[in-house]
Structure formats: C-alpha cells, structure tokens
Amino acid sequence: MDIFVYGTLTEPERVASVVDAFVFVGAAVLEGCHPVAGRYPTLAPGGETAGRLLRTDDVGALDAYEGVDEGLYVRLSAPRTDGGVAAVYVGDPDALNVEDAVDWPGTGPFTERVRRYFEAESVVVRPEHS
Known part of the structure; x- marks a missing residue:
C-alpha cells in the first residue's frame, strides 16, 4: 500500500x-490540506502539503504508530493524480494539542468530517515524478 507521509514518517530511520x-x-504533494504543528504534525483544510510516498504492506504497524485505535489519527484514502490511491493519516487537532485553530467543516465525529471534506474538496495526492 502507498501512504502519503509528511511528518516523522518521512525519515527513513523512523520508518525502519x-x-x-x-x-x-x-x-x-497532498492537494487540499496544509500542515499544522501540534504535539505531532497534522493537517488542516486548504492549501497543500509536501511529503513522500511510502510503500509498505505493514499498515497495521503504521496504524499503531499513528495511534489510530486511540483516536489520535485517522487513516483515509485519497486518489492519486497518476491513478490508484494513497492512504493519508490525519490527526485530531484536539487530541494533538494543535495551537492554530483547525476547523474541519460540518458536524459529527472528527473522522466523518475529515472524510466528507476529502470527498467534497477532491483532496488528491500528486506524485512528483522526476
């Protein structure tokens, strides 16, 4: 599976x-979200984020690292502009003590608001081919 990474998982030693x-x-580049700082990096609506595409089959280990079961991050899918999809981890700004105001539009649970935003705003991953 391909995962768009933009924080600590861009570091090979950390991934290893x-x-x-x-x-x-x-x-x-993730189009449709920009990075914000908190206890750990996360994303907010609008703009774009530079990162890398990481390929691994060990998604369970990444989910554990990102704290998916604890509600720190959610893993969503975003289409790639060159075909296929990439997973993207988005952190809950409240759980990560993000200082900047982050407003995922709509009502309901964090995961659902982010998912709806990804779909409505056509968030995409654009690989940078050399």
Whole structure:
C-alpha cells in the first residue's frame, strides 16, 4: 500500500523502527490540506502539503504508530493524480494539542468530517515524478 507521509514518517530511520519492509516511492504533494504543528504534525483544510510516498504492506504497524485505535489519527484514502490511491493519516487537532485553530467543516465525529471534506474538496495526492 502507498501512504502519503509528511511528518516523522518521512525519515527513513523512523520508518525502519516501525515496519519491517518499506520503500520510498518518491516525493509527492497532498492537494487540499496544509500542515499544522501540534504535539505531532497534522493537517488542516486548504492549501497543500509536501511529503513522500511510502510503500509498505505493514499498515497495521503504521496504524499503531499513528495511534489510530486511540483516536489520535485517522487513516483515509485519497486518489492519486497518476491513478490508484494513497492512504493519508490525519490527526485530531484536539487530541494533538494543535495551537492554530483547525476547523474541519460540518458536524459529527472528527473522522466523518475529515472524510466528507476529502470527498467534497477532491483532496488528491500528486506524485512528483522526476
């Protein structure tokens, strides 16, 4: 599976400490979200985020690292502009103590608001081919 990474998982040493096998496919840009700082990096609506595409089959280990079961991050899918999809982890700004105001539009649980935004705003991953 390809995962768009934009924070600590852009560091090969960090990824190697989390999963057994991986490869960085190349640079990419997430269109539709911009990075914000908190206890850990996360995303907010609008703009774009530079990152990398990470390929691994060990998504369970990444989910554990990102705290998906604890509600720190959610994993969503976004279409790639060159075909296929990439997973994207988005952190809950309240759980991550984000200082900037982050407003995922709509009502309901965080996960659903982010999912609706990804669909409504056509958030995409654009690989940067050399």
